[in-house]
Amino acid sequence: MVTGNAEFSGVYGKILHVDLTTQETWIENPPEEVYRKLVGGRALIAYLLLTYLPPHADPLGPENLLIFAPGILQGTNLPGSGRHAVGAKSPLTGGLGSGEVGGWWGHEFKRTGYDALVIHGRAPTPVYLWIHNQQVEIRPAEHLWGKETADVQALIREELGDAKIRVAQIGIAGEHQVRFAALMHDINRAVGRTGIGAVMGSKNLKAVAVRGALSLPVAERKRISKVAKWLGDNYLEKAGWAVEMGTPMGLIFMEQMGILPTRNFQDYQFPEAGNIGGQTMHATILIERDTCMVCPIRCKQVVEIPETDGPYKVDPVYGGPEYETLSAFGSNCGVGDLSVVAKANERCAAYGLDTISTGGTLAFVMECVQRGLLTEADTGGYLPQWGDPQAVLEGIEMIATRRGFGDQMADGVARLAARIGQGSDEFALHARGLEVALHEPRFKPSMLIGYATGPLGGDHITSVQDSDYAGPGDNVDRVNAVYPMPPLERHDMSEDKLNLVYYETNWHHFLDCAVMCYFHPYRYEHMAEVLSGATGREYTIHDVLAVGERANTLSRLFNYREGFTQIDDRVPRRFLKAFKEGPIAGETLGPEMFEKMLRRYYEKMGWDRETGYPTPERLAALGLAELLLDIPLSAG
């Protein structure tokens, strides 16, 4: 039954607020236009931060908000909708922090009858939240503090007497406020990026346990079912790669193409790539594939290494490494031993660490050591060399506990480079403080526009990856629904490419609002149909893309309010210099073209060409002006 928004379905019309300082809870009933225009996820998070967070608040102070935001489609049982977003002001970047995650928690949370959860304040001692149906309890968590994620989930389920409770939690990295601590769900699924786990730790909040029983009201079930059937009929053909092996498949091909991030992106090929690729993993340590709520693809890896098989026992409860992790701890740290990479993945899930930022930080420190910029006196003796398995595993533990030099590494590469100096910022690979993902921007140059302008910084998810549109296929077909164009070569920087970047970046942001899985091969028109079916309001494909543009624009407004300016739209210089040898020798966007594309992208987004700030005209055109009427913003 719909409450709060009698004719608008797909939501309950309720956002739950919990203040850990005062122990108060209250319900907010947003107007329909908030749901209709923002849908959920990142757009809702940015809007709530703009609304309730005082400007320039300390990300690790009690004023920061921690926001759990499923989208309208969570609970519709559409394949790929079993995801939700979590956001806050990031302690790593100082801007918008958010991440999306699959699994089962989001579905269970929405069954409690709320569309989002906003946590305020700071508890005086460790606590966890227990939300079941319409009840909220703040319970003591001293006995959970310091424990690993698998143990915490088991203890909460035992304590509350229900094995079907879903748990979102921080590990010891979040407790120590590591600036890239993850927020783990179902033990092995992470909201990894931007340090959301540190925000939760700063609130003395160990976990949020949920159990619900409500069924989401939707306006026209048939319209959703029709799209779900299309997915069922087509996923084997259009997402067969994810069914067969998933993301680890890509590593070995990247090596062969000369685009595999190696030794902090100094190199492009890693001779031991075959040892750590998905094909080897599937032939040796993989024991099963896992999935999320209502997903037939089952892309997730589960690996196990028994104690009898060497020094690196790996517990399958922590899942297994995906591509980013294989490259982050493998090729990019020079490690060619799959068991070490699998162990690193396990430790990050047990401690609650983002594998991309953790691996990126270790690779940066290794390059500092390679170049003689760190001494034993600087690091207390921790001087990791490329390919040293113990250095990787010890480094992870040092970061998670902030032990020794780990206290500095736990602040990420941007702060580390500022402290180390000596030109190390040249190879501190981050954008706006977020360590870059494991993709080669010299091969996919439009990623640099995403890194520079995207809400999070060095995030590959919302960035457009040129190779996805260079040949014929579903990606180009999808864009053709709004912009007819042929496949575009990777390094094409024409008006067509600019339009492609504009539309597809907005599409990616839409997926993070809905909150939908990127691996499901839906098109714009599918999302328009299911949103219409869920809400009872007609959405066009342009409405769908406008949701994404609103998310990007609201994030931009938030980041500028927190102090970012056009000057911060920068990328690591390493990516603007081409390799001299190898399969992609000579390829790079270069500084001049980067600057030119950046300004053209501002114009496309309706951002001022000089300042990069959203113009009043575009805010009005997106229908944001009225939403933002009473909200303090930057002057731009």
Next chain:
Amino acid sequence: METGRVSVTGFGFLKERLGRDTTVPAGQTAAQAVKSLHLETAGGLPVTPVVNGKVVDWGYVLQPGDRLQLMPTLGGG
């Protein structure tokens, strides 16, 4: 290999579909060759053409004796 032809090798999903000893005529672009073989994607994953070990554009005109490799290319993960 027959004179005037180009060998084509697929990886991942494309390996089985292509089989062994597949060749196409030289003088066409990599895009045209892939279209003629109906191998636009690898199980839905985009493909990147590599010729003689070097990543090339889709508009690259295949030369006699070239070795064309079709690499599944991951975008996320």
